[in-house]
Amino acid sequence: SAHSSAKQDSTVSTYACQRRTTLNNHNKIFTDALEILAENLEFCGDQGPSLAFRRAASVLKSLPAALRRQEDTQRLPCLGEHSKAIIEEIFECGSSSRVEEILNDERYRTMKLFSSVFGVGLKTSENWFCRGLRTFEQVLSEPSIRLNRMQTAGFLFYEDISKPVSRTEASALKIIVEEAVICVNPFATVSITGGFRRGKEFGHDVDFIIKTPEAGQEDVILPAVIERFKSQNILLYSDLQESTFDIRQLPTHCFDAMDHFSKCFLIVKLKCEQETDARAARDWKAVRVDLVAPPLERYTYALLGWTGSTLFERDLRRFARLERGKLLDNHALYDKATNTFLPANTEEDIFAHLGLEYIEPWQRNA
Numbered sequence: 001s002a003h004s005s006a007k008q009d010s011t012v013s014t015y016a017c018q019r020r021t022t023l024n025n026h027n028k029i030f031t032d033a034l035e036i037l038a039e040n041l042e043f044c045g046d047q048g049p050s051l052a053f054r055r056a057a058s059v060l061k062s063l064p065a066a067l068r069r070q071e072d073t074q075r076l077p078c079l080g081e082h083s084k085a086i087i088e089e090i091f092e093c094g095s096s097s098r099v100e101e102i103l104n105d106e107r108y109r110t111m112k113l114f115s116s117v118f119g120v121g122l123k124t125s126e127n128w129f130c131r132g133l134r135t136f137e138q139v140l141s142e143p144s145i146r147l148n149r150m151q152t153a154g155f156l157f158y159e160d161i162s163k164p165v166s167r168t169e170a171s172a173l174k175i176i177v178e179e180a181v182i183c184v185n186p187f188a189t190v191s192i193t194g195g196f197r198r199g200k201e202f203g204h205d206v207d208f209i210i211k212t213p214e215a216g217q218e219d220v221i222l223p224a225v226i227e228r229f230k231s232q233n234i235l236l237y238s239d240l241q242e243s244t245f246d247i248r249q250l251p252t253h254c255f256d257a258m259d260h261f262s263k264c265f266l267i268v269k270l271k272c273e274q275e276t277d278a279r280a281a282r283d284w285k286a287v288r289v290d291l292v293a294p295p296l297e298r299y300t301y302a303l304l305g306w307t308g309s310t311l312f313e314r315d316l317r318r319f320a321r322l323e324r325g326k327l328l329d330n331h332a333l334y335d336k337a338t339n340t341f342l343p344a345n346t347e348e349d350i351f352a353h354l355g356l357e358y359i360e361p362w363q364r365n366a
Ligand code: CTP
Pocket: 193, 194, 195, 196, 200, 202, 203, 204, 205, 206, 207, 258, 259, 290, 305, 306, 307, 308, 309, 310, 313, 330
């Protein structure tokens, strides 16, 4: 009824960490459009305006039902005039002319293509676009372009790693990772994090977090896992980032900063039942895998940080800082009033420290 929907809408928080956002998105037609606008602004280097569209899309994703008419947007937070105009046009015409324009835009299409390569970020994509390059063939035959090791792997395995990874493939990988981890430390455990922990059926990679029973045991795990994958002949690419973790360091204000834990970004061979490519007669598929091994006392913060979604994490930190005077990142929660680090054994502990209702991983798809 009109009354109950108005009541519901008035309770939608401006913070994603105070909304329950499952994968059951009733407003996909609107959120797809808003996210294309956001992505296009990212490609133009306009991070601020891009975030406004991401927030608008995220609010719509959290709604229990589809918007039925333009007036339904009135009580919702984070919807600016621009977002409302896009929604209105979709109500009236079924699609947004601005979105159609972007989808046909040469710059958008080229940036989307180039940045889909592992190791190619926005700066590199823009550089190639500005030099007149439009296709992979042109990039790869341009003599002045020197690809780094990551980009070389990105192009080499592009066909496989641009395909979504299924939950079944993620489970098969978990067994492989677990076996390797247990060889180093039989008491260590492996958990799936990232999008699969939020319940997604497909991902662009598989994220794992490793828990060691004692602090200090985490640093030897990833180098040993990499060595084992090498000896099993399943390692196609690895980028090991050794720990730079400092227990005294305060959580960072900068959302985009990488965490300091021991971690690695891999491409591994995953055996498959059928040959992926009849001509190549391969019985494996290249898959992107991320591993992180935090020290035990910071495991829960790392788990929360690596579960995502990115917007959920961003709003958790923003909420902690602006509403609670606390600093949160992947390493810790720090109370500025008492100058203390707050310990946490479970994610529930962290939400409780922040005075937030607990949000389950599958409700964090903001
Ligand atoms: N993350 C992080 N530090 C990194 C890499 C990732 O904190 N060095 C976090 C991201 O902020 C995100 C989560 O780990 O919250 C998972 O990242 P990613 O794999 O990129 O995204 P997913 O949500 O898993 O989505 P996808 O299915 O596309 O992989």
